[in-house]
Amino acid sequence: MTPRYLELVCPAGTPAALRAAIEAGADTVYCGFADATNARNYPGLNFDRDDMKEGIAFAHRHGRHVLVAINTFPRAGETAIWHRAVDDAAALGADAVILADIGVLDYASRRHPDLRLHLSVQAAASNPISLAFYRERFGIRRAVLPRVLTVPEIAHMVATMGVEAEVFAFGSLGTMTEGRCILSSYMTGRSPSSDGVCAPAEHVRFDEEGEEMVIRLGGITMNRFPRNQAAAYPTPCKARLVTRGVPSYLFDEPVGLNVIDILPSLKEAGVTALKIEGRQRSRAYVTQVVRAFRAELDALDRGAPSPGIDLSGLVEGGKETFGAYKKGWR
Amino acid sequence: MAIGLPAPVFSLGLLLRTLPRPILALALRRVSAGLEHRHAALLRRLARLAPATFLFEPQDVPERFLLAIRPRAVTLGLAAAGTTADVTMRGRLATLIGLLEGRTDSDTVYFTRELSVTGDTEKAVGFRNILDGEAINLIDDALAALGPLARPMERIAGRLDARVRRIAGRVGALGREAHRAAHGGRDVMEDHRAITAGITALDARLAKLERRGRRAAEPA
Amino acid sequence: MKITLGPLMHHWSRERRRDFYARIADEAPVDCVHLGEVVCSKRAPFGDPDLPALSARLQEAGKEVVFSTLAFVSSQREIDDVLHRCDEGFLVEANDVSCINAIAGRPYVVGPMVNVFNEDSLTYVARLGAIRVAPPPEVSHAGLAVFARAAPLVDIEATVFGRQTLSVAARCYHARSRGLHRDNCQIVCEQDPDGLPVSTLDGQPIVAVNGTQTMSHGYVAALADLAPLARLGIRRVRLSPQDLDMIAIATLYRDTIDGRLDPAEALARLRGLTGAVPYVNGYARAREGMAWVGEPA
Structure with missing residues (x-):
């Protein structure tokens, strides 16, 4: 099989970031509406309907695509908001919607048979049988694979799943299976699954206590950083916790995913698209990361050596990882 | 980074x-x-x-x-x-x-x-x-907000890059306006001399700071 | 109202499991018992050899037996395990979408680790054969009422006792806490039959690690909610096994449901059975899960 072109899918939390991503060389931009229907529902972020219309028009003028993430799980009695988001994304000309909830997938596939559906990583489809469920019943065309698979496992999935595979290439790496972690709502009451927000800002406190910076989520101490030590996100999965009297990063160290060094093997594995994480990040981040990946992918296409662009300064803890792509992470 | x-x-x-x-x-x-x-x-x-x-x-x-x-x-x-x-x-x-x-x-x-x-x-x-x-x-x-240029302040910024020099100039003009407003109909030349003297002092302080800044910026 | 004893989430030794389920069969006033491994395929690499005997004994004691399946399914062995379970003739609890796909068309149970958050998802899985759904911990009791109205033929099962699963992962935190990888974990999770206690840097107990899963430190203890749940149309409640006298606990719930015991009195007696672990009921009230709303217990 000839390895195909790797599509670069980039985050945009604001219209300015969407333009920045496209100017930096994104093939596709993903973004969401400014409400709980998307999994990065942070204050001041995301697109109202007019922003979305303009953003899609801008991308299409440049020959690029826009995916609208409607990738959270409506609570009982609240499904109408998600239905409206799907309807609006279709009406505004989105190239695809990224969905996770079975009910929302069912609605979109019945109501908008021509709308391209992508399966969100939040659906946590970690095996070919789960993928077949979404493919056969809702006609998904692409799935974003959970960040828990090794490259050989991805290759096996791609060979059997019957839809395009999108994998994470760069950004923050949760260690829990996506869409299956409610630690944050246990402490704050707002849910990553249904409110689209992990470690909601109104429950996060950064306090300076003597020489330490203390991070609390819902009043629960997540971490204490001595001066000059690299900091982590205030999410429970990056907390420093104590077991048997020993403090440690029990779930994961503050590190960020970067697959630049294994791009050729992901391409060989038959992956269709690479996803940059970070709709909550600034357009400065978007510009730098997208530009770097554009250069790396162009070099890979030409058979030229990797430009070796260093992005380590942008990731959590200033440290990069291959995450689950390499054996031993589990 | x-x-x-x-x-x-x-x-x-x-x-x-x-x-x-x-x-x-x-x-x-x-x-x-x-x-x-x-x-x-x-x-x-x-x-x-x-x-x-x-x-x-x-x-x-x-x-x-x-x-x-x-x-x-x-x-x-x-x-x-x-x-x-x-x-x-x-x-x-x-x-x-x-x-x-x-x-x-x-x-x-x-x-x-x-x-x-x-x-x-x-x-x-x-x-x-x-x-x-x-x-x-x-x-x-x-730059857009600060209004008309004035020369004396620009001298202070002689060593600064162009954009900051322009801000400095406009801030200087603002300083003179403020002075005039505060002191009503007093001798403009007197004011000008006072401002110039102040600026000369600032100038010296700035030069000293810049030297210190450059030393600090040099790799150890 | 029927009582289900949910799947054992923690890893207990073979002897201990055998003794536990033998006593449950003989003494526990529960209507339904779940067997089978949910958390980690490494805990019973060749399947649990005692399952046939245990399930027979439970059925002889008049209890319905449901086989629970893995919550995280990725390797071929895990896939085979799920497919095999679907063909054993028992009612199966799906804890991953792969299992729903494998069993669709036959009756099955949906466990709390499948994201059925709303009435649309509920009716969809019901159309595929789900006869009983235990919704995820985050679904509030108001949400359960919506569920019960949306699918009156499906039994909505509310979890009313035990630790709540807060996260599912591929990585094993029990192994990690011992400096081991999951591939060579030495089954260290067996050392903590009620989960590995996890505290903050300030000494506040917050969660319990259970292999690849994270669970709430607090126990759900919804004795006071049993009557209101019944009024919402909930016909089944689930107790999640902890390293406690589950027979005594099941009896407290049975007696409260049947009106032989006042809920406040039952809660006070429960306290005597569970030690100092805090109780939680925040999710049921659309609050943070670790909250306890009501009289201090």
């Missing part, structure tokens, strides 16, 4: 350290008044955070700056001693300006501890995200 740290910021720091406080305060009032014309959409979005106050504490500048967002107005001014705010952002001047202009990624400088944010995190995150949605350039804004 410092992202695109521009030379003007370094010079601007020097300027902030050397300008007399009343002149700086007046300049900031002009800048915040000018924002309404240049960034009306941004101010409308910021108004969603109202009421909110943000205290910026550049670690390398003696002044602290207070941004107050009210439903109908956004004002930027010098913070009086003891001022507290909903959110306090502390870091080097270059870091703070880079953040405000969207050139610096806030998560990055948070990870590396170059930025410290305390207080109401929801307002801080909202502020960051709203600001990041609009390309602003504080130095151009300052």
